[in-house]
Amino acid sequence: MKTKAKGALLSLGVCFVISQSASAVSLVPIYTENFEGGTVGAAINTLNTATGVPWTDSAASNTSVGSIQNTSSAFGAGNKYYQYSRTSGGFNFLGNTQPDPLAGVAMLSFDAYFGTGDWTADGYLRIVAEGDVNGTVGSNTSSSLRYIDIGNTTGLQEGTDFNFDQVVHFDIVANLSGGSFSYDFGSISSTLATGTVDVFVNGTNKLNDAAMNLGGTAGSTGISGFNFWLSSTAGNPANQILIDNVSVSVPEPSSLCLVGLGSLGLLARRRRK
Secondary structure (H helix, E strand, O other): OOOOOOOOOOHHHOEEEOOOOOOEEEEEEEEEEOOOOOOOOOOHHHHHHHHOOOEEEOOOOHHHOEEEEOOOOOOOOOOOEEEEEEOOOEEEEEEEOOOOOOEOEEEEEEEEEOOHHHOOOOOEEEEEEEEEEEEEEOOEEEEEEEEEEEEOOOEEEEOOOEOOOOEEEEEEEEEOOOOOEEEEOOOOEEEEOOOEEEEEEOOEEEEEEEEOOOOOOOOOOOEEEEEEEEEEOOOOOOEEEEEEEEEEEEEOHHHHHHHHHHHHHHHHHHHHO
8 A cells, every 4th residue: 555644644534625605526536546557667657558647748868767666665665656866967848638628626745755865955846837828937838836845945845845855745726717616625624816826735735826837828718737847956966755645636527517507596596685
């Protein structure tokens, strides 16, 4: 059995409660990956052929991006995971084009292990929510809606928001639905405005209502996927993180229909009065 971080949230059991509505919208996984179907030593995009998983990366030779491994006991002895590495200065890109089609609300969940000996002081892991319209970042085009950085000195920080040498569970909830909503993750509840992101670490809300449009993508109509970026510098090039139990979840269409019908019923009752 895979080892998951304490306080990890099961996507299937998560419900959204739409503001001013008595109905709940279920959030269900449309994509999951625990890497058990991959070959040890192979690049992550080799999963595409076997399972149809839409993974991409930026390296012609995947040695600097990482590979599927099973030697660490972080997620349980013998279990497979993705060993995400950076062996030179700069960024490495790892993308997943889910949800597909676009979603107004989506949640990325994953477990991560940051080993003290595998992580340099100036490195960080960047999680990016993507939209469907390119904006401009400097001289480059980008569809980035929001960056979430995890590292020693950037964004969510080791020792404050998470700890090294243990499995940490992350949930990133993004809302581009056009309206705000309240949601309940069991013991955790909050209200997320449209165009914002919430981030949970081991079930604790560490970033609330973080504004989107960081890449100038105001015209985006939905969330098209999530990307991972791993950063290091030329002076400290060796960064590595272990990733497992990845999932992307969206509201269940049938639940959305029920909410719509419930709202119409409330409106009809008000009109009859």
